[in-house]
Amino acid sequence: MASILENRGVAIFLCLMFAWFKVSNGDVYKVGDSAGWTIIGNVDYKQWAVTKTFQVGDVIVFEYNPQFHNVMQVTHAEYRACNVSSPISTHTTGNDSITIDTYGHHLFVCGVPGHCQAGQKVDINVLRAPSLAPSPSSEVPSPVPTVTVPAPSRSDAVTLCALMQTISFPQWQYNLER
Numbered sequence: 619m620a621s622i623l624e625n626r627g628v629a630i631f632l633c634l635m636f637a638w639f640k641v642s643n644g645d646v647y648k649v650g651d652s653a654g655w656t657i658i659g660n661v662d663y664k665q666w667a668v669t670k671t672f673q674v675g676d677v678i679v680f681e682y683n684p685q686f687h688n689v690m691q692v693t694h695a696e697y698r699a700c701n702v703s704s705p706i707s708t709h710t711t712g713n714d715s716i717t718i719d720t721y722g723h724h725l726f727v728c729g730v731p732g733h734c735q736a737g738q739k740v741d742i743n744v745l746r747a748p749s750l751a752p753s754p755s756s757e758v759p760s761p762v763p764t765v766t767v768p769a770p771s772r773s774d775a776v777t778l779c780a781l782m783q784t785i786s787f788p789q790w791q792y793n794l795e796r
Protein backbone atom coordinates (compact mmCIF):
# COMPACT_ATOMS: atom_id res chain seq x y z
CA MET A 619 0.00 0.00 0.00
CA ALA A 620 1.30 3.42 -0.91
CA SER A 621 2.10 5.51 2.09
CA ILE A 622 -0.29 8.18 3.19
CA LEU A 623 2.49 10.70 2.72
CA GLU A 624 2.80 9.65 -0.90
CA ASN A 625 -0.92 10.02 -1.46
CA ARG A 626 -0.83 13.38 0.20
CA GLY A 627 1.99 14.45 -2.06
CA VAL A 628 -0.09 13.58 -5.09
CA ALA A 629 -3.07 15.30 -3.53
CA ILE A 630 -1.12 18.48 -2.92
CA PHE A 631 0.15 18.48 -6.46
CA LEU A 632 -3.31 17.99 -7.94
CA CYS A 633 -4.71 20.57 -5.59
CA LEU A 634 -2.16 23.15 -6.62
CA MET A 635 -2.82 22.42 -10.27
CA PHE A 636 -6.53 22.77 -9.66
CA ALA A 637 -6.11 25.98 -7.71
CA TRP A 638 -3.79 27.42 -10.34
CA PHE A 639 -6.27 26.59 -13.05
CA LYS A 640 -9.22 28.06 -11.20
CA VAL A 641 -7.34 31.17 -10.11
CA SER A 642 -5.62 32.03 -13.35
CA ASN A 643 -8.08 30.77 -15.89
CA GLY A 644 -11.81 31.18 -15.83
CA ASP A 645 -13.86 29.11 -18.18
CA VAL A 646 -13.81 30.30 -21.77
CA TYR A 647 -17.12 30.60 -23.60
CA LYS A 648 -17.32 31.23 -27.29
CA VAL A 649 -20.53 33.09 -27.98
CA GLY A 650 -22.73 31.07 -30.31
CA ASP A 651 -20.32 28.13 -30.09
CA SER A 652 -19.37 27.01 -33.62
CA ALA A 653 -21.64 29.57 -35.24
CA GLY A 654 -19.82 32.44 -33.56
CA TRP A 655 -21.15 36.01 -33.50
CA THR A 656 -23.38 36.38 -36.53
CA ILE A 657 -26.83 37.00 -37.91
CA ILE A 658 -26.60 34.02 -40.23
CA GLY A 659 -28.63 31.02 -39.17
CA ASN A 660 -30.69 32.87 -36.59
CA VAL A 661 -28.53 31.79 -33.68
CA ASP A 662 -30.53 31.96 -30.47
CA TYR A 663 -28.04 33.77 -28.22
CA LYS A 664 -30.56 33.93 -25.41
CA GLN A 665 -30.83 30.17 -25.43
CA TRP A 666 -27.07 29.88 -25.75
CA ALA A 667 -26.56 32.03 -22.66
CA VAL A 668 -29.17 30.48 -20.39
CA THR A 669 -27.59 27.05 -20.77
CA LYS A 670 -24.32 28.36 -19.32
CA THR A 671 -23.37 29.03 -15.73
CA PHE A 672 -21.13 32.06 -15.97
CA GLN A 673 -18.79 32.95 -13.17
CA VAL A 674 -16.62 35.92 -12.38
CA GLY A 675 -13.31 35.33 -14.15
CA ASP A 676 -14.83 33.61 -17.14
CA VAL A 677 -13.75 34.77 -20.57
CA ILE A 678 -16.36 35.47 -23.22
CA VAL A 679 -15.06 35.19 -26.76
CA PHE A 680 -16.77 36.86 -29.68
CA GLU A 681 -15.60 35.47 -33.00
CA TYR A 682 -16.84 37.16 -36.16
CA ASN A 683 -15.83 38.80 -39.40
CA PRO A 684 -14.98 42.39 -38.40
CA GLN A 685 -16.04 43.60 -41.84
CA PHE A 686 -19.61 42.74 -40.99
CA HIS A 687 -19.97 42.83 -37.22
CA ASN A 688 -18.69 44.29 -33.99
CA VAL A 689 -19.35 43.97 -30.28
CA MET A 690 -20.73 46.73 -28.11
CA GLN A 691 -21.38 46.46 -24.41
CA VAL A 692 -24.48 48.43 -23.53
CA THR A 693 -26.81 49.20 -20.65
CA HIS A 694 -30.02 47.34 -19.95
CA ALA A 695 -32.19 50.00 -21.58
CA GLU A 696 -29.95 50.18 -24.62
CA TYR A 697 -29.96 46.40 -24.85
CA ARG A 698 -33.74 46.26 -24.86
CA ALA A 699 -34.02 49.06 -27.41
CA CYS A 700 -31.00 47.99 -29.52
CA ASN A 701 -29.65 51.47 -29.00
CA VAL A 702 -25.96 51.59 -29.86
CA SER A 703 -25.48 55.36 -29.77
CA SER A 704 -23.44 55.38 -26.56
CA PRO A 705 -21.98 51.96 -25.80
CA ILE A 706 -20.04 51.26 -22.62
CA SER A 707 -17.30 49.71 -24.73
CA THR A 708 -16.76 48.70 -28.34
CA HIS A 709 -14.77 45.75 -29.65
CA THR A 710 -13.90 45.37 -33.30
CA THR A 711 -11.07 42.84 -33.75
CA GLY A 712 -13.23 39.91 -34.83
CA ASN A 713 -11.78 37.82 -32.03
CA ASP A 714 -12.60 39.68 -28.84
CA SER A 715 -11.96 38.08 -25.48
CA ILE A 716 -13.80 39.82 -22.69
CA THR A 717 -13.12 38.79 -19.10
CA ILE A 718 -16.17 39.00 -16.91
CA ASP A 719 -15.00 40.50 -13.62
CA THR A 720 -18.25 41.45 -11.92
CA TYR A 721 -21.54 39.84 -11.01
CA GLY A 722 -24.75 40.70 -12.80
CA HIS A 723 -25.73 41.26 -16.41
CA HIS A 724 -23.17 41.94 -19.08
CA LEU A 725 -25.06 42.95 -22.19
CA PHE A 726 -23.56 42.85 -25.64
CA VAL A 727 -25.03 43.69 -29.02
CA CYS A 728 -23.74 44.04 -32.53
CA GLY A 729 -23.60 47.73 -33.43
CA VAL A 730 -24.12 47.27 -37.16
CA PRO A 731 -27.54 48.67 -38.08
CA GLY A 732 -30.25 46.05 -37.97
CA HIS A 733 -28.14 43.30 -36.46
CA CYS A 734 -29.22 43.72 -32.85
CA GLN A 735 -32.83 43.86 -34.00
CA ALA A 736 -32.21 40.64 -35.90
CA GLY A 737 -31.20 38.98 -32.65
CA GLN A 738 -27.45 39.56 -32.49
CA LYS A 739 -27.46 40.36 -28.79
CA VAL A 740 -26.46 38.37 -25.77
CA ASP A 741 -26.95 38.68 -22.03
CA ILE A 742 -24.07 37.22 -20.02
CA ASN A 743 -25.55 36.97 -16.55
CA VAL A 744 -23.22 36.09 -13.71
CA LEU A 745 -25.21 34.93 -10.72
CA ARG A 746 -23.87 35.13 -7.22
CA ALA A 747 -23.14 31.72 -5.76
CA PRO A 748 -26.26 30.61 -3.86
CA SER A 749 -25.72 30.30 -0.13
CA LEU A 750 -26.88 26.72 0.15
CA ALA A 751 -24.60 25.66 2.97
CA PRO A 752 -26.60 25.15 6.18
CA SER A 753 -24.94 26.70 9.20
CA PRO A 754 -23.27 23.86 11.05
CA SER A 755 -22.58 25.91 14.17
CA SER A 756 -25.83 25.04 15.92
CA GLU A 757 -25.67 21.36 15.15
CA VAL A 758 -24.03 18.53 17.04
CA PRO A 759 -20.42 18.39 15.93
CA SER A 760 -19.77 15.46 13.67
CA PRO A 761 -16.94 13.12 14.76
CA VAL A 762 -15.73 13.02 11.14
CA PRO A 763 -14.55 16.35 9.75
CA THR A 764 -16.66 17.18 6.75
CA VAL A 765 -15.95 19.84 4.23
CA THR A 766 -18.73 21.19 2.10
CA VAL A 767 -17.91 23.42 -0.80
CA PRO A 768 -21.30 24.60 -2.04
CA ALA A 769 -20.12 26.43 -5.12
CA PRO A 770 -16.43 26.19 -5.87
CA SER A 771 -14.93 29.48 -6.94
CA ARG A 772 -11.46 30.86 -7.31
CA SER A 773 -10.98 31.50 -3.62
CA ASP A 774 -12.69 28.25 -2.68
CA ALA A 775 -10.04 26.41 -4.62
CA VAL A 776 -7.38 28.00 -2.49
CA THR A 777 -9.38 27.32 0.67
CA LEU A 778 -9.69 23.75 -0.45
CA CYS A 779 -5.94 23.45 -0.51
CA ALA A 780 -5.71 24.74 3.02
CA LEU A 781 -8.47 22.44 4.22
CA MET A 782 -6.77 19.56 2.52
CA GLN A 783 -4.01 19.68 5.12
CA THR A 784 -6.51 18.77 7.82
CA ILE A 785 -8.50 16.03 6.18
CA SER A 786 -7.68 12.66 4.77
CA PHE A 787 -6.95 12.27 1.10
CA PRO A 788 -10.03 10.18 0.11
CA GLN A 789 -12.36 12.79 1.59
CA TRP A 790 -10.54 15.56 -0.12
CA GLN A 791 -10.66 13.72 -3.39
CA TYR A 792 -14.36 13.26 -3.01
CA ASN A 793 -14.94 16.92 -2.34
CA LEU A 794 -12.74 17.99 -5.22
CA GLU A 795 -14.87 15.98 -7.59
CA ARG A 796 -18.07 17.69 -6.61
Ligand SMILES: [Cu+2]
Nearest residue numbers: 687728730733
Ligand atom coordinates in the same frame (compact mmCIF):
# COMPACT_ATOMS: atom_id res chain seq x y z
CU1 LIG B 1 -23.53 42.16 -36.67
